[in-house]
């Protein structure tokens with residue numbers, strides 16, 4: 303029997319005479335073989351078509367799943383970026399141990415015996431909780447080969463970089479002592495909340511590099527914090543010297559600064575790189591445009607200024623802890 307729907311046009315019953323019959327039988331057998339082969343080929347091609355279709359459907363489904371996963375993760379990232387971030391980890395950067403000690407004690411922080419940082423960075427980390435918020439106080443540590451605290455912009459930036467990379471704070475807070483200015487209404491013991499950070503000793507008289515030299519960076523906007531704390535506002539100007547030669551003095555004036563210190567602009571540089579909100583609280587130890595040499599007045603008032611920080615910084619931490627950056 304030819305397969306129903308087969309392609310043979312032979313008629314097996316239309317034979318005349320013997321030879322004709324033999325021929326017809328042979329033709330008929332040939333045609334049956336042909337039909338079987340056709341049928342097999344047909345079956346095979348149907349099967350391989352089905353397999354191919356199945357494979358295509360699977361491939362399509364897996365492409366859909368991948369697309370779905372990629373879109374899902376893009377959506378999550380988008381939502382995360384949109385979500386106002388609240389402060390759950392704060393890093394308080396302090397240059398000198400004497401500036402940080404009362405604060406560390408007040409907050410009951412524990413020293414991390416093993417440094418979390420990579421390489422020979424001498425920074426020291428103290429960690430604890432204020433409510434649900436993790437607080438790290440990081441001092442720059444002792445300068446290799448000198449045995450004194452690592453003050454200045456280079457250690458400040460190195461520490462800030464590792465802090466941002468390893469501790470991933472939601473907020474960077476630089477706390478420390480600073481010089482104030484009579485001309486700006488400053489007095490020893492004042493506490494300032496910085497409005498912006500600038501450099502006064504990076505003088506590069508080449509177009510664009512001059513602007514980079516000053517490196518003006520705004521502090522993270524924090525109007526509610528300002529109102530709640532009642533500290534003084536002012537631009538913080540940073541340089542790598544404690545004294546104030548005329549050229550620095552001129553730059554500090556053109557920076558419209560109320561505060562002179564040695565770290566904040568270096569930290570601001572790193573905070574900008576990481577996109578980490580950055581604020582600074584500075585307690586005044588000496589009056590730069592006053593009668594006494596800065597180094598003498600600084601040493602006289604370091605303890606009192608550290609106490610002022612001990613009072614001021616926990617208030618700032620308590621205010622910002624758990625709050626959305628946008629609500630500071």
Ligand code: ADE
Pocket residue numbers: 479480481482543544545562563564587588590596600
């Ligand atoms: N830290 C405290 N007083 C300072 C000053 N006058 N200049 C730089 N850093 C200081």
